[in-house]
Amino acid sequence: MNKPGKAAVIGGDERCAVCAELFAKSGVECAVFGLEKSGISSSATKAASIADAVCESDILILPLPVMSDSARIFSPLSDANILLSDVIGNVSEKTVIFAGNPQKCFFSAIENAGLCNEIINYTKSDLFAVLGGVPTAEGAIIEAINATGKTVSSSKVLVVGFGRVGKQLSSLLKAMNADVTVTARKSTDLALIKSCGMRAEKTGDISKTKSRFDIIFNTVPACIFDEKTLKAIKGRPVIIELASKPYGEGFKRKKRRRSAPQFVEKLFIKVF
Incomplete structure (x- = not known):
């Protein structure tokens, strides 16, 4: 994969915060949402909404595990309820989605939304x-x-x-x-x-x-x-x-x- 023009990191723990910081340090425009309690200072853009973070992103990084339940993204560093439906509702068809060990409910939601995005389970690496x-x-x-x-x-x-x-x-x-x-x-x-x-x-x-x-x-x-x-x-x-x-x-x-x-x-x- 070529170097992305824009990356989005949604939810997750400190590992996702580190990921966002690495993107920013490498010169990739990176927006984050759902990491406000992270103890890691980052030069990544803190988006005001899921839509702002995901909009026009070349890649979307989701956490490991992706879901905290059948509807919500795993986001222990945020008080916000980050719904999977809100995330996929703002994803462009060109966005490559990286997810940590996604379960059946994740793929069902993607399919029901009519999306055909490339999905990469990075835990298989x-x-x-x-x-x-x-x-x-x-x-x-x-x-x-x-x-x-x-x-x-x-x-x-x-x-x-x-x-x-x-x-x-x-x-x-x-x-x-x-x-x-x-x-x-x-x-x-x-x-x-x-x-x-x-x-x-x-x-x-x-x-x-x-x-x-x-x-x-x-x-x-x-x-x-x-x-x-x-x-x-x-x-x-x-x-x-x-x-x-x-x-x-x-x-x-x-x-x-x-x-x-x-x-x-x-x-x-x-x-x-």
């Missing part, structure tokens, strides 16, 4: 995923230390999933002398985990584990911790949720057993 996994892994470890009040060294840790985040997180934990168990589905991943000096278990067998863990990190976007699994887990480990939606499928069940999830905006981590 390998570069984004790999580089984004570094701060996610480091931030998750910080949250674990804060939540437990103990060092990671010698702690018994379970990492659920061996994708990009799971690989980086388990590697960091191992380097910090944690006692690490990692789950995966593929036999090749299980073999790789063992070759790295960590214990390996199948993700589907978590409820059968006999081990006791101090900390559990979940990176799998599915309801891994159902009622059966939660009852099977020994003790009361801190569970840190790092996966994207549908992580929420099990929250109601989990809430009955543990305190409500704590939302950490900058890293998109839930601790409970």
Whole structure:
């Protein structure tokens, strides 16, 4: 893609604020809406309305996750209710839309509006995923230390999933002398985990584990911790949720057993 003439950034957390600032510093005209509580000073134009921000933009950057519910754009740094319908109602047909892991309701709204814009899910980019996994892994470890009040060294840790985040997180934990168990589905991943000096278990067998863990990190976007699994887990480990939606499928069940999830905006981590 050629350098855009104008970019718009709507909603999101500090990551979107950084994105807007990078656009502005690179000489791209950039307008933002829904970032008024950001602690990052930016030379991007603060638009008075969604229409002003989106109008004639070559690209539109939407947050990760795109939606806070089926109607509203995720916008923790704004008091405004930013409706998806208001955003797409002002989008030009030429605008390329970049969205973080858009769900079915997002595509349905685009289709119902009769738009044929190019939509790019930037979370599918390998570069984004790999580089984004570094701060996610480091931030998750910080949250674990804060939540437990103990060092990671010698702690018994379970990492659920061996994708990009799971690989980086388990590697960091191992380097910090944690006692690490990692789950995966593929036999090749299980073999790789063992070759790295960590214990390996199948993700589907978590409820059968006999081990006791101090900390559990979940990176799998599915309801891994159902009622059966939660009852099977020994003790009361801190569970840190790092996966994207549908992580929420099990929250109601989990809430009955543990305190409500704590939302950490900058890293998109839930601790409970």
